[in-house]
Amino acid sequence: MNNDFYITPCKSICKIQSDSDVCVGCGRTSEEISMWTTYSHEERMQIMKRLGYGRRKKRNRRRNAS
Secondary structure, three states: OOOOOOOOOOOOOOOEOOOOOEEOOOOOEHHHHHHHHHOOHHHHHHHHHHOOOOOOOOOOOOOOOO
């Protein structure tokens, strides 16, 4: 794995909810945000998976009325 590869769930909507300590934009906790650059690739991928990245989204497919 290339160590230069850097991924983040940040959506530039940075607002931490005071009751949950979670960002409304990306879903990470304030601790995860502040520690993000120190995490290994595997640690980041665990968080990304928890946030729903990598899952296929369900699509409404139109069926042909044959």
